[in-house]
Amino acid sequence: MAAMNFAPISLRPPEFTFGNSNYRNSVTFIGKRRTISVSLAVNSQESAPVKPEIELEFIGPEAGGDGVYPVERATEISGEKLLRNIMLDNKIELYATYGKVMNCGGGGSCGTCIVEIIDGKDLLNERTNAELRYLKKKPESWRLACQTIVGNKENSGKVVVQRLPQWKK
Numbered sequence: 001m002a003a004m005n006f007a008p009i010s011l012r013p014p015e016f017t018f019g020n021s022n023y024r025n026s027v028t029f030i031g032k033r034r035t036i037s038v039s040l041a042v043n044s045q046e047s048a049p050v051k052p053e054i055e056l057e058f059i060g061p062e063a064g065g066d067g068v069y070p071v072e073r074a075t076e077i078s079g080e081k082l083l084r085n086i087m088l089d090n091k092i093e094l095y096a097t098y099g100k101v102m103n104c105g106g107g108g109s110c111g112t113c114i115v116e117i118i119d120g121k122d123l124l125n126e127r128t129n130a131e132l133r134y135l136k137k138k139p140e141s142w143r144l145a146c147q148t149i150v151g152n153k154e155n156s157g158k159v160v161v162q163r164l165p166q167w168k169k
C-alpha cells in the first residue's frame, strides 16, 4: 500500500471575534485522491463558570426631607474585594470630614472607615486582628471597611451597610 502524501495548501490565520469570544481556525489538506478540511470552533462563553455575587445596600446617615433614608446599591463578585474598595469604586461616601483627609489608606490603624453591618454579616470575613484591637469594646456589628472582605468566593446573598453613622461626625 502506498503511503498517502498530504501537503497543507491552505492555512488561514485564526479568526478572532472579540465581541462574543468565538475562536475559529481551519486547515485544508489536499492529497492525490481526496481533500480533507478540518474546522475548529470554540465558544468560551458556554464554558465560563458563573461566579457567585454579593448584593450590597448602603443606607445613608440621615433621612431626607421625606423621612426616608437614601439607599445606594452595588453588586460584586463574592470574595474579591474589600468593603472599603467597593465603596470607593462606586463613589459611595465612606469617610466623614476628618477621615477624608487623615485616613490611613486601608491599613487598619485609623478607625475612620467604621461602618455598621445591619444585615448579612455571615457573608463577610471574621474580624481581623486590627479590628479586634480597634473595635474591642464596640458592638459586634461594627466593622472597619478596610478590613472587611465581602464574600468568600463561594457564598452569595445580600449585605446591608449603615454608612457614616452619627458617632463619626
Ligand code: FES
Pocket: 103, 104, 105, 106, 107, 108, 109, 110, 111, 112, 113, 144, 145, 146, 147
Ligand atoms: S482606612 Fe484606616 S482603619 Fe480603615
